[in-house]
Amino acid sequence: MLKTTVPRPSRWPDPLPQLLFLLRWLLLCTLVSVLAGTASAVFLVSLDWVTRYREAHPWLVLLLPVGGLLVGLMYQYFGQSVAKGNNQLLEEIHQPRDVIPLRMAPLVLLGTLLTHLVGGSAGREGTAVQMGGALADQLTKWLPRALRLRPRDRRLLLVAGISAGFASVFGTPLAGAVFGLEVFLMGRLRYDALLPSFLAAFGADWVTQAWGVGHTHYAIPVVPSFSPSTLAVTLAAGVLFSITARGFVACAHILVNAFKRFIAWPPLRPAVGGALLLAAAWLLSISAVPDITRYLGLGVPTIVAAFEAPLPWYAFGLKLLITSLTLGSGFKGGEVTPLFFIGAALGSALAWVLPLPVALLAGMGFVAVFAGAANTPLACILMGMELFGTGSVGYIALACVVAYLFSGHRGIYGAQVIGEAKHPRLGRETGRSLQHLS
Numbered sequence: 213m214l215k216t217t218v219p220r221p222s223r224w225p226d227p228l229p230q231l232l233f234l235l236r237w238l239l240l241c242t243l244v245s246v247l248a249g250t251a252s253a254v255f256l257v258s259l260d261w262v263t264r265y266r267e268a269h270p271w272l273v274l275l276l277p278v279g280g281l282l283v284g285l286m287y288q289y290f291g292q293s294v295a296k297g298n299n300q301l302l303e304e305i306h307q308p309r310d311v312i313p314l315r316m317a318p319l320v321l322l323g324t325l326l327t328h329l330v331g332g333s334a335g336r337e338g339t340a341v342q343m344g345g346a347l348a349d350q351l352t353k354w355l356p357r358a359l360r361l362r363p364r365d366r367r368l369l370l371v372a373g374i375s376a377g378f379a380s381v382f383g384t385p386l387a388g389a390v391f392g393l394e395v396f397l398m399g400r401l402r403y404d405a406l407l408p409s410f411l412a413a414f415g416a417d418w419v420t421q422a423w424g425v426g427h428t429h430y431a432i433p434v435v436p437s438f439s440p441s442t443l444a445v446t447l448a449a450g451v452l453f454s455i456t457a458r459g460f461v462a463c464a465h466i467l468v469n470a471f472k473r474f475i476a477w478p479p480l481r482p483a484v485g486g487a488l489l490l491a492a493a494w495l496l497s498i499s500a501v502p503d504i505t506r507y508l509g510l511g512v513p514t515i516v517a518a519f520e521a522p523l524p525w526y527a528f529g530l531k532l533l534i535t536s537l538t539l540g541s542g543f544k545g546g547e548v549t550p551l552f553f554i555g556a557a558l559g560s561a562l563a564w565v566l567p568l569p570v571a572l573l574a575g576m577g578f579v580a581v582f583a584g585a586a587n588t589p590l591a592c593i594l595m596g597m598e599l600f601g602t603g604s605v606g607y608i609a610l611a612c613v614v615a616y617l618f619s620g621h622r623g624i625y626g627a628q629v630i631g632e633a634k635h636p637r638l639g640r641e642t643g644r645s646l647q648h649l650s
Contacts (some may be wrong), residue, residue, distance in 0.1 A: 225443055233408070240599075241372055241411035248344035248376035248412070249419025255339060256381065256425050261328045263509055270505065272330055273493060280486030283323045284479030284542055290321045290418035294346075294628040297544075298338055301345040302396045302627035305370050308363045312370075323544030330486065331493075331508040333535040334545020336381050341546070344377025344416070345370055366452025371396075372408040376416035381426035382548075383420070387595035389413035394588045395625060399632030401590075428512055430519055432571045435603045446567050446576070446607050449559070453577055456558055457584030457619045460532050460551065465622070467540030478542065481577060486539020489534065496530070507531050511553045518560035518574040527563070528557035543620045547624045548582055555581030572607060580611035584619030587628060603612060 266272050286293055294300060294316035304312060324339040348369050352361050361369060371392045371628045379388025383546050389410040393401045436442055471481040496504045503566065517523065535550040559577025563570035577640055583592035589612045596608035 237368075237411060239407050240351065240369065241376075241408055241415055244344070244369070244372050244376050244412045245415025245419050246350045247347040248340075249416035250423065251317065251321075251347060252340050252342040252377060252416065252421045253423035253425045255324075255336070256420070258321075258325055259328060259336065259510075262325050266329055266331060266509065273490065273505075273508065275330045276332065276486035276490045277483045278486070279332070279545060280482030280484070280541065281324050281479055283326055283544055283558060284482045286323060287542075287544075288479045289321075292553075293321060294342075296627075297342055298625055299627035301342065301370055301374060302625060302629075304349070305367050305396045306627070306629060308366050312346045314346060314350055318345040319648040320544055324546075327449040327538070327543040328509050331505075332486070332538040332545065332611050333508055333511070333531065333550055334487065334538055334543055334547075335379060335510065335549030335551075337548035338379035338544050338546030339544070340377035341374050342377070344375075344380070345373040346374070348373025349410075352419070368405045368408045371402065371405040372412035375409040376412040379413035380416035380420040382595070383417060384595045384598040384600055385410075385413040385417040387591045389419070390500075390587055390594055391591035394591050395586065396628060397631040398587045398621065398623075398628050399630060399634065404519050414585065421475055429514065430432065430516070430575065430599050432519070432569070432575045432604045434569045435549055435572055435607070436568065438606060442568065442607075443610075445568055446610045447614055449562060449566060449568075449573065449576060450580060450611040451618055452562070453555060453558065453611060454584045454615040454618035455526065455579035456532070456554060457581045457615060458550075458622070460536060460554065460581075460585055461622050461624060463532065463536040464540045464547075469640070471541050475504045477613070482542035483495065485537055485600065488541070490536070492534065501530070507534050512549070515553050515556045515578070518556040519571040521560075522563045522570050523557050523560040525561045528554045528561065531557060547585070550623075551582045551585055552578050555579065568607075572604055575604060576607055576611040579608060580615040583612040583614035584622050584625045586630035587616060587619070587621075587623045587625075589613055589616035 289650060295315050296318065300312065320339050320342045322335060326336050351369060351496065352366055355361070374395065375392030378391045379385040382388070392409045392413070393405055395602045452474055471485065475481045475484060493504050511531065529551060531553045539545065539547060555577035556574040558581065559573035559575070563573050579596045580594040583589045591606070592612045593609045597605050600608065621630055
């Protein structure tokens with residue numbers, strides 16, 4: 213029998229390369245943290261002002277078509293090189309080619325603020341991630357020759373920028389770090405980016421807080437102990453959350469293609485989308501739906517209310533349709549906060565029929581719908597821990613895992629590559645579906 217010998221690692225490896233790696237990335241991630249954390253702080257303060265101004269002047273929603281046209285014109289004449297948004301960052305991680313243009317950061321910032329000023333239903337994550345990734349990538353040009361990055365290092369820097377943006381805009385550094393590692397390759401993690409991702413996420417979150425910017429707090433005061441019945445209810449809720457995630461992705465995908473097919477000139481798409489949103493808001497305002505403004509913008513007050521008492525059964529569906537129309541037509545912003553709204557509203561409504569506390573169901577939906585739509589279950593479990601505490605982590609984890617498993621391979625990030633299928637029988641479906649949604 214032929215014997216094979218495996219080389220034994222040195223008992224005392226030279227620590228110098230590891231030390232140099234640590235110091236190098238500590239310096240790089242400090243720069244990324246300052247840039248991304250400061251950008252997120254400016255963005256969050258500006259977004260809060262814009263939201264309060266719109267709420268104080270409700271007539272601004274009448275400018276939805278005008279706001280959409282302005283966003284479209286801005287990207288048509290100044291932003292075609294960065295129009296792919298989040299997907300452009302993911303594509304550069306997979307196949308590094310060109311440095312992300314710096315203009316991505318101010319354009320997505322202005323586009324998102326304008327979207328929220330006129331009442332578009334969009335989020336924050338896409339803006340923060342794009343700003344963090346674009347600013348981080350500039351270091352490949354700004355660094356002195358001694359610190360210049362190789363293509364492999366540039367991938368790690370982009371991951372760090374994505375993690376920093378996500379962590380700082382939500383105040384969830386653990387979730388942000390894992391999100392950057394998990395989002396671009398479905399079913400696998402990139403462990404060589406662990407150190408940059410965690411350093412940048414925690415650093416950016418600290419910088420944002422140092423600027424005096426806070427985040428919304430949620431509470432799940434009552435968590436029942438696990439039993440066969442609560443386990444069954446949790447699994448059933450996870451399936452419903454996955455169906456909702458798939459519905460959002462499908463609806464947005466259909467609208468993206470419809471606007472491209474029927475409207476040739478890109479700036480006109482968000483203008484028409486704004487007109488349709490305005491018409492929908494008017495129709496809903498004269499119907500039995502009270503306070504239609506709660507479905508515009510971020511909708512954070514409604515998310516908070518979902519943890520306190522069951523919401524109407526239709527709330528999640530209205531937010532899903534309005535957000536799909538907003539982003540599908542070409543307005544700017546992220547999908548994550550609207551997905552939080554959709555999930556929390558669905559979970560809250562399920563409290564009418566499922567025997568679990570309303571706050572627990574709202575928290576489960578909050579992260580599980582996002583887990584299914586973004587295909588990032590680990591980041592969502594950690595986000596649940598950071599936002600709601602560890603007491604509910606069992607329910608949160610099961611809901612996220614089931615939502616991820618049943619949501620298929622399509623997601624809100626079209627450039628997401630399938631590293632490993634969720635189940636052998638699902639095959640390796642393409643994940644490239646929403647190239648312009650982010």
